[in-house]
Amino acid sequence: MNLKQSYHAGAVAQLDLFRDRLPAKPYHTDDLSAGLQVRSAERAALARYIQPNGPTHRFWLVYDIDRPGAAIDWSDRGAPPPSITAKNPENGHAHLIYGLKTSVRTAPDAKSAPLRYAAAVDCALQRVLGADLGYSGLICKNPLHPHWQVTTWEPRLYTLADLDSWLDLEPAQDRRKRLLDYGLGRNCNLFEQLRLWAYKAIRQGWPDFGQWQAAVEQRALMYNAGFAAPLDLQEVTHVARSVAKWTHQHLDASSFSAWQAAQGAKKGKTLREQGKVLLAAGATVEAVMQTLGVSRKTVFNWKRLV
Known part of the structure; x- marks a missing residue:
């Protein structure tokens, strides 16, 4: 397998994994102004926007970047390469999607220390990327839909420690302090x-x-x-x-x-x-x-x- 074939295989694998990790019945829509629907993952995968994570586990960290060049300027900002980017061809805005090797359990019975660590990573990555603080994270541009310009970058899934190595988590070290109301x-x-x-x-x-x-x-x-x-x-x-x-x-x-x-x-x-x-x-x-x-x-x- 040559380099080009290897890259293509990695890209396909990331998108296949995105499809496989979808919630059983995700929210989805083709038009945000028309509201969200809930159907099977197979049906929802055909929509422009989709819910990437369920309510109890976080497989993907997603960031909404509302500026031209959003799909590529992560490198200039010193951020880790995203797993997938889905860019709006009309204005260059994009969603950057980072895949986690092990999902973060967000249910209330999850251990608080690992969840806080994951939250600190999430908030620190938002700061580096300059992502929209008002993004709810519920749905994202569906990288399986042909409307978006989709690129896969990092073929390997991240651990939280991998992402941590790119970031400054010092602001979140004191557990007595409230984290950013984000993600x-x-x-x-x-x-x-x-x-x-x-x-x-x-x-x-x-x-x-x-x-x-x-x-x-x-x-x-x-x-x-x-x-x-x-x-x-x-x-x-x-x-x-x-x-x-x-x-x-x-x-x-x-x-x-x-x-x-x-x-x-x-x-x-x-x-x-x-x-x-x-x-x-x-x-x-x-x-x-x-x-x-x-x-x-x-x-x-x-x-x-x-």
Whole structure:
């Protein structure tokens, strides 16, 4: 196989993978002003615009670049080569698509530390590319559709560490600081806002689960409406239901009192010190994992020191 044949094979492989990774029933449309439809992936793949990721996993990081030369000036900006670019032939604007070797789990039961790391990478890449902050990420120019000028660049899929090596993640190192309300950063911020509210709000009468879930979903929708580019309703519902279920199961009146008392002792302490305080106050291993965003193994190590 010569170089030209090898490049062509890589291009076909990337587009085939894009097709294979589509959600079972993605949003899609040929005209954004006409609204979105939901049909089978096979049917949706024929549309100009399509949903590349489902609500629980992120296989592709997509960036909306609204300037001429968007499909090629990533190199001038020091950004990693995209997997795929889909350019509008009329104005040169483009969507840059980066394929991940391992998907990022965005469901609320995902571990918080890996999700925050992925969000930091996502936000840093947005800054380097100068991508549109108002892009919701729900749908993108479909690289399988002939209307767009499609080019494949990097044939290999990226790990987050690969992308990290091109970027400056220092602004996102402090976990106490809120991430940018963009891309995966919104998932992290919604979850953090909602869980912190829920930890306090559930003590107002200790409602039954149905009433509590409705209240959490309403609060999640309110937080989401505050984003410049809100998350899809399905993603918001996933987050709300998970937070409602966990808090209702783990924060009864007695355990909440112990948790609340521990919060006053957290200021100025390291994660390990905070964990020991929570455990000493009677918090469960799962509660400490959720509160501090650490692994089960780490909490068990702390527990031996209490």
